[in-house]
Amino acid sequence: MQKVRFFASLSGACFALALSPRALAADAEKADDELEFEGTAEVEAPPRDVTKRSVDSQVVQNMPGTRGDALRAIEIMPGVARTSLGQGDPILRGAAAGESQVFLDGIPVPFMFHFGGLTSFMSSRLVEKVDVYPSNFSARYGRAVGGVIDITARDPNRDRLHTVLDLNLIDSSAFVETPVTADLSVAAAVRRSNIDFVFENFVPKDTYNVVAAPTYFDYQALASYRINSATRLRLLGYGSRDALQLFFAHANDDDPGLAGTIKGRIEFHRIGLELSHHGAHGVSGFANVTAGRIGLLQRLGEAEQNFDATELYGRAEASFELHRTLRLTAGSDFFGWFLAGRYHGPQPGSIEGDPTDGDPVAGQRAITVQDDSVVVPQPAAYLELAFRPVQPLLVSPGVRVDYYGEIKDVSVDPRVALRFELSASTALKGGVGYYSQPPQSWQSIPGIGNPDLKHFRALQTSAGVEQKLGDTAKLTAEGFYKRVEDIVIGTENREAPQFLNQGQGRIFGGELSGEAHWRSDGFAYLAYTVSRSERRREGGAWRLFDSDQTHVLSLAASQGLGRGWNVGLRFRYVTGNPTTPITGATYDVRTGVYLPTYGATNSRRDTPFHQLDARVEKVWTVGPAKVAAYLDVQNVYVAQNQEGYRYSFDYTKREAVTGVQLFPNLGLRGEL
Amino acid sequence: MLLAAGLAGWLTFGCDEPLKPVELVVEPRVLGGRVEVAGDPGRAAPAPGESATATFLLAAPELEPSLGFAFAVCLAAPRQGSRSACIDAPFARISSDNGQAAVPSIAFDVPPAFDPAGRLAVLGIICPDGSPSADGQSCDGAEPGTPLALELELSRDGDVNQNPELQPESIAFDGDVWPELAAVDGDCSGLGFVEVAAGSKHTITIALDESDRDPLPRPTKLDPSRESLQLSHFTTAGELSRAFDSVSWDSEELERQVSWTAPKQPGLVRFWLVLRDFRGGGAFVERAACVQ
Numbered sequence: 002m003q004k005v006r007f008f009a010s011l012s013g014a015c016f017a018l019a020l021s022p023r024a025l026a027a028d029a030e031k032a033d034d035e036l037e038f039e040g041t042a043e044v045e046a047p048p049r050d051v052t053k054r055s056v057d058s059q060v061v062q063n064m065p066g067t068r069g070d071a072l073r074a075i076e077i078m079p080g081v082a083r084t085s086l087g088q089g090d091p092i093l094r095g096a097a098a099g100e101s102q103v104f105l106d107g108i109p110v111p112f113m114f115h116f117g118g119l120t121s122f123m124s125s126r127l128v129e130k131v132d133v134y135p136s137n138f139s140a141r142y143g144r145a146v147g148g149v150i151d152i153t154a155r156d157p158n159r160d161r162l163h164t165v166l167d168l169n170l171i172d173s174s175a176f177v178e179t180p181v182t183a184d185l186s187v188a189a190a191v192r193r194s195n196i197d198f199v200f201e202n203f204v205p206k207d208t209y210n211v212v213a214a215p216t217y218f219d220y221q222a223l224a225s226y227r228i229n230s231a232t233r234l235r236l237l238g239y240g241s242r243d244a245l246q247l248f249f250a251h252a253n254d255d256d257p258g259l260a261g262t263i264k265g266r267i268e269f270h271r272i273g274l275e276l277s278h279h280g281a282h283g284v285s286g287f288a289n290v291t292a293g294r295i296g297l298l299q300r301l302g303e304a305e306q307n308f309d310a311t312e313l314y315g316r317a318e319a320s321f322e323l324h325r326t327l328r329l330t331a332g333s334d335f336f337g338w339f340l341a342g343r344y345h346g347p348q349p350g351s352i353e354g355d356p357t358d359g360d361p362v363a364g365q366r367a368i369t370v371q372d373d374s375v376v377v378p379q380p381a382a383y384l385e386l387a388f389r390p391v392q393p394l395l396v397s398p399g400v401r402v403d404y405y406g407e408i409k410d411v412s413v414d415p416r417v418a419l420r421f422e423l424s425a426s427t428a429l430k431g432g433v434g435y436y437s438q439p440p441q442s443w444q445s446i447p448g449i450g451n452p453d454l455k456h457f458r459a460l461q462t463s464a465g466v467e468q469k470l471g472d473t474a475k476l477t478a479e480g481f482y483k484r485v486e487d488i489v490i491g492t493e494n495r496e497a498p499q500f501l502n503q504g505q506g507r508i509f510g511g512e513l514s515g516e517a518h519w520r521s522d523g524f525a526y527l528a529y530t531v532s533r534s535e536r537r538r539e540g541g542a543w544r545l546f547d548s549d550q551t552h553v554l555s556l557a558a559s560q561g562l563g564r565g566w567n568v569g570l571r572f573r574y575v576t577g578n579p580t581t582p583i584t585g586a587t588y589d590v591r592t593g594v595y596l597p598t599y600g601a602t603n604s605r606r607d608t609p610f611h612q613l614d615a616r617v618e619k620v621w622t623v624g625p626a627k628v629a630a631y632l633d634v635q636n637v638y639v640a641q642n643q644e645g646y647r648y649s650f651d652y653t654k655r656e657a658v659t660g661v662q663l664f665p666n667l668g669l670r671g672e673l
Numbered sequence: 674m675l676l677a678a679g680l681a682g683w684l685t686f687g688c689d690e691p692l693k694p695v696e697l698v699v700e701p702r703v704l705g706g707r708v709e710v711a712g713d714p715g716r717a718a719p720a721p722g723e724s725a726t727a728t729f730l731l732a733a734p735e736l737e738p739s740l741g742f743a744f745a746v747c748l749a750a751p752r753q754g755s756r757s758a759c760i761d762a763p764f765a766r767i768s769s770d771n772g773q774a775a776v777p778s779i780a781f782d783v784p785p786a787f788d789p790a791g792r793l794a795v796l797g798i799i800c801p802d803g804s805p806s807a808d809g810q811s812c813d814g815a816e817p818g819t820p821l822a823l824e825l826e827l828s829r830d831g832d833v834n835q836n837p838e839l840q841p842e843s844i845a846f847d848g849d850v851w852p853e854l855a856a857v858d859g860d861c862s863g864l865g866f867v868e869v870a871a872g873s874k875h876t877i878t879i880a881l882d883e884s885d886r887d888p889l890p891r892p893t894k895l896d897p898s899r900e901s902l903q904l905s906h907f908t909t910a911g912e913l914s915r916a917f918d919s920v921s922w923d924s925e926e927l928e929r930q931v932s933w934t935a936p937k938q939p940g941l942v943r944f945w946l947v948l949r950d951f952r953g954g955g956a957f958v959e960r961a962a963c964v965q
Contacts, residue, residue, distance in 0.1 A: 254694075495754040
């Protein structure tokens with residue numbers, strides 16, 4: 002790890018280094034050293050979270066099957082389930098999509114990927130690292146009963162101007178970074194999809210008229226100003242927009258509810274300011290505030306969802322060394338949405354475990370809700386201690402208090418993490434704690450939801466061992482158990498009050514992982530997870546979670562071959578997702594469609610998923626410039642991986658739907 | 674995640690052949706229904722205390738399919754989901770064994786005490802070549818039968834659902850009014866049916882009327898001000914360009930066309946057109962063409 006950003010240094014390197022007497026001495030000596038602020042760390046410090054897994058930019062760039070996408074590279078980590086197209090939210094240790102949070106520099110972001118999984122919302126060129134906390138994360142994070150993914154944006158390089166242009170079948174992007182003064186450096190990245198070109202040239206046009214082909218773009222701009230050797234000011238602006246519009250001249254034969262305009266747009270634009278200080282004597286802190294706008298429009302025939310919101314986020318944290326064995330961290334954060342919106346469409350049901358979500362649109366009755374003054378204020382405060390009673394043992398108790406203003410509810414979540422270093426290369430770790438999450442903001446809006454909902458809560462436990470193998474390799478083994486209570490679920494027939502805190506979950510499993518890095522251009526990753534995640538309605542029978550995947554095995558390796566060549570392979574084997582069998586159908590005379598009759602929820606499985614991805618890259622160096630050509634091929638041996646079924650109109654016939662076939666992505670990249 | 678669904682849908686729609694063409698009737702199938710209030714057949718919404726009949730269209734390649742059926746009528750549970758259910762015991766039932774009746778239907782009297790704000794549910798099963806079981810939930814024949822459900826509104830102050838209509842003169846085949854004749858077995862030439870050449874392509878035109886779309890209460894501007902309609906077309910042979918057409922509440926275009934390519938084999942081809950208003954109102958007609 003290089004240039005540790007201040008926010009990260011609080012959580013990792015500097016924090017733990019400060020607890021080491023030898024490091025404390027070194028810290029005092031270097032208090033005014035410029036390099037001290039930049040935090041160049043040779044050794045990753047023990048995290049205050051039980052499990053923190055990181056992937057850095059070098060690995061990201063060469064990870065096969067990810068197209069160099071930093072966020073897609075997390076799929077190589079244990080505890081991260083496979084998601085299929087359209088289900089881009091992370092599934093960490095059996096937690097449902099929406100039960101984990103994604104942060105950029107500690108600020109929550111609404112989604113990770115464009116179009117639910119195509120490409121991440123942020124240029125990988127600006128990513129310092131991606132930290133994944135699959136469970137038992139510290140009190141700094143909240144509002145999630147699952148896990149956390151925290152993306153750290155890196156400071157622009159200060160040596161000279163750098164530019165990168167990348168053109169491939171999926172999208173085109175540009176990146177530039179440069180020093181402005183000795184203390185000010187800036188960077189900017191922009192990306193736009195190319196899929197509208199593909200759309201207009203390769204997709205059959207006889208079934209619909211394309212009003213606006215699917216497009217996405219995103220941008221980031223970052224300025225970093227070093228006020229002095231210990232204090233830094235950063236300004237980060239970023240945004241993203243996905244849009245698509247189709248027009249069906251005639252009702253669809255499979256679902257006559259699909260007619261007319263199908264239109265979707267989701268975008269957000271933000272700007273944030275962060276002041277961070279890393280002073281002498283173990284005192285450090287930061288404060289940031291981010292404001293922006295988010296908008297969503299979805300139109301499906303006569304159904305419409307449309308909202309716009311002003312977003313406001315803030316976070317402040319200070320850390321004090323009370324004693325050479327004791328550090329106190331106190332912080333607060335704020336999540337605020339002020340939105341106006343309207344909805345006309347089917348009553349939404351449970352986010353997870355509701356097979357009727359796949360019912361034909363034509364068969365569903367519409368509700369209408371309009372509210373121009375929804376306020377979602379969620380302030381929180383947290384406190385953490387890091388106590389090292391004896392040198393090998395680090396005890397990190399913490400507590401987090403959240404207030405959920407939209408439902409006038411409070412949660413108090415105590416947590417503790419333990420780490421015992423048996424030797425310089427072996428550490429035992431474990432943790433237990435409570436984690437709370439409010440309902441989705443719309444689930445408590447009268448008319449569509451239940452304003453009497455409360456937060457739901459998980460008890461998370463995990464324990465494991467880390468073993469370093471020399472300086473280049475590491476093995477870890479962990480086990481975990483989670484119990485979730487009061488999950489927000491839809492009422493049986495979506496009648497009032499629409500949602501109740503009546504869901505329960507239990508998740509247990511184990512993880513093995515290994516990684517090795519050699520030279521600067523070779524790495525190998527191994528990750529294996531075995532787990533079981535179950536849900537139930539209170540008093541009902543346990544059933545499998547929608548994305549329960551018993552076995553998740555990932556292997557990846559990349560190697561430089563010299564003369565600018567680099568090759569890599571990634572293989573994944575994943576148990577098939579649970580599915581709900583359809584046992585019959587009823588003809589709905591009112592709407593003219595068949596409504597399926599479902600068997601036991603998630604009582605069957607798709608066939609196992611397995612896929613080999615390959616990447617080859619050749620770099621030519623021409624003076625100060627580098628030109629690279631790369632080919633990233635997904636599903637090299639064209640595995641027919643099942644992603645559910647499609648059915649005849651009356652549900653008497655079905656056939657398996659398969660996922661991505663052979664998908665080569667050819668690209669060119671120029672770097673200066 | 675409509676965006677993602679839309680993208681996935683874009684990758685799917687039009688790329689895969691349907692497993693069974695919905696517009697092709699190759700076995701007995703229910704295609705629609707119509708409720709008529711006694712003494713006022715244009716009205717689909719009976720008031721408490723009134724009598725009504727629900728009739729269902731069973732289409733089949735053969736002229737007189739053998740069938741049994743069982744229906745029950747009850748006060749519908751106030752569900753927001755797509756499935757209908759009774760909130761109370763049914764107040765009307767019928768069970769007809771195989772061959773007892775040619776047309777599946779049930780007549781019922783709406784209890785006078787019912788709240789007009791509620792809805793009625795007609796639930797039952799149609800059993801081609803079979804009879805319904807004693808509980809009316811399944812069929813005793815070789816075929817599993819078709820469970821069906823129809824939810825309809827009750828007549829309310831200021832909101833009375835009328836059936837849409839398919840007027841004979843509004844249905845045209847290649848621009849001419851399509852005559853309504855009873856289908857026949859055997860040679861269809863010279864019997865007055867529209868006659869077409871094998872493999873030839875034709876246009877079916879249906880002109881709907883503004884009066885088919887009842888006005889609706891509109892609590893907010895998001896709510897539609899009148900009904901949307903769905904027109905569907907089915908045939909026993911040949912290729913229809915599609916099964917469904919929709920007339921959105923905010924559309925002013927009321928004429929719909931669908932093309933049909935005649936089969937290579939000569940004989941009588943039957944067609945059914947079904948119009949529904951998504952509130953329990955419906956209409957259906959049958960036509961035929963003779964392929965030479």
